[in-house]
Amino acid sequence: MSPMLNVVQVFKVSPPSTLKNQSLPLTFFDIFWLLKHPIHHVFFYEVTNLTTHHFVNTIIPTLNTSLSTTLQYFFPYAGNLIIFPTRTKKPEIRYVQGDHVNVTYSECNLHFNDLTGNHPRNCDKFYHLIPSLGPCAKIDDDYTKIPVFSVQVTLFRNHGFSLGFTVHHSLADASTQIGFLNAWASISQFGTDELFLSRNTFPFYDRVISYPIQDVEALVVTNVESLMNREYHVPHLCGPTNKVRATFIMTRSEITRLKSLVSTHLPSLTYVSSFTVSCAYIWSCLAKSCKSELEMLVFAIDCRARMNPPIPATYFGNCGKPCICRLDTIVLKNGSFIAIAKLIGEELHKMLTNEGGVLMAKAPLSEVRLRTKTSVAGSPKMNFYNMNFGWGNPKKQELISIDYEGSISMNACKESNENMEFGICLSTTEMQAFARIFNDGLEEKI
Known part of the structure; x- marks a missing residue:
């Protein structure tokens, strides 16, 4: 069966308007990942007898609202990677009011039970369930702006849905990612951020890792300023493959x-x-x-x-x-x-x-x-x-x-x-x- 993907709705989810502009400089740990491929992760949730009506009227608003709340604590996920034309200015993750996360809701005809098995499955089937990060933008000659996070939720009617993420690797490693997802899941499940707040697991943003020499070495190896001089596209998987x-x-x-x-x-x-x-x-x-x-x-x-x-x-x-x-x-x-x-x-x-x-x-x-x-x-x-x-x-x-x-x-x-x-x-x-x-x-x- 040929994969069929219908986009149901696309949203731009932002943190609450009270969140102020802020930025987070990258360290050599992050800079190493600047030119690497992003992280693609898909979770499958089984919800029997799931209809399009329930998907649109319950799942979509719940995920959108909880994501917005979560972003006020994890502001870099709503921001953009900023690359400057010189090594003297380190790249940073910058959030400006109005920035958002692209969230796509879609429906497909792939077999839910096949995708959720352990047996060998064609790799390219899964590529329909992960979002792209979106286009990069060169802002005059001042800097290049690259999206860092996007979401795709895909309905498998009468079976469940998948939750797909694409994360620019310079934003987060697995430990940070699991902290963000735990917060979002808790806020979505309980409809409030009270449990998340009580756990005192706020992200720690202080740049206590200070190794200037290693920062410079990472920038040299990455040749980061080249991003300003050429058309840059974040890698994205596509099929068919063998x-x-x-x-x-x-x-x-x-x-x-x-x-x-x-x-x-x-x-x-x-x-x-x-x-x-x-x-x-x-x-x-x-x-x-x-x-x-x-x-x-x-x-x-x-x-x-x-x-x-x-x-x-x-x-x-x-x-x-x-x-x-x-x-x-x-x-x-x-x-x-x-x-x-x-x-x-x-x-x-x-x-x-x-x-x-x-x-x-x-x-x-x-x-x-x-x-x-x-x-x-x-x-x-x-x-x-x-x-x-x-x-x-x-x-x-x-x-x-x-x-x-x-x-x-x-x-x-x-x-x-x-x-x-x-x-x-x-x-x-x-x-x-x-x-x-x-x-x-x-x-x-x-």
Whole structure:
């Protein structure tokens, strides 16, 4: 069946008019993401017998009103990324009264139950459910203005709806994003911001991260002023593709037994965590099933609690340091789970125990661009399945932006916080091989 998408209504949702103009300068953590692809996330909510009338008269006004209220506390989401023509002036997120979030409400004929399964599904089906950020604007020769957040809500009549987000990565990392979504979900579910206010989880906007040298280095590497000299378009996924996406689950008992296996073979390895063994296992399966050689595994370490002194958990923006693991060709071809776990554990230990702090650990980003790699998006500590906007928790969540570079998404499971859920994007042939190796390997190892 050919996908059919009908736009029902489009809104420009702004914070309350009492919100004043304000701006937030970017740090080197944010600047790194300026030219990268945005984050696309889709949540599916099952609402049986959902009609167009209920969608238009209940869901739309509820989400619009609660989003407006939420934006008064998370003003950068309603603002724009401002890029200046010189490196002497750092980019910033700027909110000016009248700025808004584009919210599109649509209806489609795709199969809800198919999209919310774990089995392989065509990647391009999901692209109909994510919004674009909208056009950039060059304001004379003073600056370029780039939208940073947009929303699309799509009705699956008689089944439910999806809630799709596109976020410019320079705006927020996963920790900030989950804080924003938790606030919006709470305000939407209860019709008031009282519970959000009582939790005292306001975003922390103070730019306590002050490393001028690293800011300058990030601006140089990004060549940020080039955005003023050329037509810039935020990347957006489109089909058709020859890729499929599937979800794989690792239970707590499977993860525990993998940790035990690693500890038995590598008794001196200090860092044997759930993250270590699960990433090692997934990467070993990819190495055996994919034609291309995956030379690097890259993931971010949240630095909030690891700064000196630590900064609040609600710090707004990006605050992640890339950890880069390299494997030689022989290990990759063999797909050795133990060897990969050793590498990840050692790299994590090296970064987290660096004498100069986690920020001083070397991460040669220029080398990353020259090699084939797998990136990990998310963390076992993240649980997006708690996002109840008033219609129950999501039936399924998908991180669509892993399709850009063939990354891996990682998240706590809906059924249990102790289980882990992985999203994988591969060709059909590679996915079939990966699924077989993944399932057979767990049976052998446990």
